[in-house]
Amino acid sequence: MKIFIDGKYRSEQDAKVSVFDHGLLYGDGVFEGIRAYHGRVFKLKEHIDRLFYSAKAILLEIPMTQAEVMQATVETIRANKLRDCYVRLIVTRGIGTLGLNPRSCKKPSVIIIAGKIQVYPPELYSRGMDIVTVPTVRNLHSAVNPAIKSLNYLNNILAKIEANNAGVEEAVMLNAEGFVAEGTADNIFISKHRTLFTPPLSAGALYGVTRNTVMELAEQLGVKVSETNLTRYDLFNADECFLTGTGAEIMPVIKIDGRVIGSGKPGALSLQLIEEYHTLTKVSGAPIYK
Numbered sequence: 001m002k003i004f005i006d007g008k009y010r011s012e013q014d015a016k017v018s019v020f021d022h023g024l025l026y027g028d029g030v031f032e033g034i035r036a037y038h039g040r041v042f043k044l045k046e047h048i049d050r051l052f053y054s055a056k057a058i059l060l061e062i063p064m065t066q067a068e069v070m071q072a073t074v075e076t077i078r079a080n081k082l083r084d085c086y087v088r089l090i091v092t093r094g095i096g097t098l099g100l101n102p103r104s105c106k107k108p109s110v111i112i113i114a115g116k117i118q119v120y121p122p123e124l125y126s127r128g129m130d131i132v133t134v135p136t137v138r139n140l141h142s143a144v145n146p147a148i149k150s151l152n153y154l155n156n157i158l159a160k161i162e163a164n165n166a167g168v169e170e171a172v173m174l175n176a177e178g179f180v181a182e183g184t185a186d187n188i189f190i191s192k193h194r195t196l197f198t199p200p201l202s203a204g205a206l207y208g209v210t211r212n213t214v215m216e217l218a219e220q221l222g223v224k225v226s227e228t229n230l231t232r233y234d235l236f237n238a239d240e241c242f243l244t245g246t247g248a249e250i251m252p253v254i255k256i257d258g259r260v261i262g263s264g265k266p267g268a269l270s271l272q273l274i275e276e277y278h279t280l281t282k283v284s285g286a287p288i289y290k
Ligand code: PXG
Pocket: 033, 034, 117, 156, 182, 183, 184, 185, 186, 187, 205, 206, 207, 208, 209, 210, 211, 244, 245, 246, 247, 248
């Protein structure tokens, strides 16, 4: 495996960061998770845009232009001779002193790893997933804004531990007001009478690239999408529910906190969107090989 670190390729063994990197010491940095399908990088520009927005929000100056980061992403996939893969793009604050002040960090590090990811067991895509809402509340906007895809994922990891303890694969976090925010690495949708509902970004959801794609696909299918505050009650009484994310893609949900959703099987609209999504991944994206 060839891993891009600050303009050079390193082997898996040599791909290391300093213990003084503030990405490690404080979770000070940002990241993206991107997928490539059939030799094309899916929604590359959207992910790079978000990376730069996240960086701007934490006053982190990425030492490359957007075009350079896009090019380096494609080149890293090419260097690893991959066609279908998962790319983890990381920008850390860089090496500093043992003290949290980012002023001591002179140069951010850019790391690109092209590999494989399996977020959920494959059989769940046809069977549907059992999830729980968890006590860990989604970060407040006024604290670490959930719109920032930062290296500080403890909020999400705590929620995932609560899902593990409940014996299910994924957790849904509520915000401080009790409205549904999102999963640990995915956004959530429900459908009711063939209208889709998803929490607004103000509820504490990441501006998900897959969320946006699903909203566009739904529109093309003539299905209305409404960004609305949702409660647990709304989830329990939905006709259908699914999660969206680059890693997760579209995952049907069939049980929430012990309540069976709809028919207890992946719904027709969910299955239709999964099919449309897979079609889109086949025909769009930035080509890796000329
Ligand atoms: N919410 C959160 C908190 C996320 O981290 C999403 C929603 C979905 O966003 P996209 O843009 O991917 O549709 C994410 C995405 C991982 C991993 O390895 C995490 C994500 C994506 C891929 C892999 O944990 N986060």
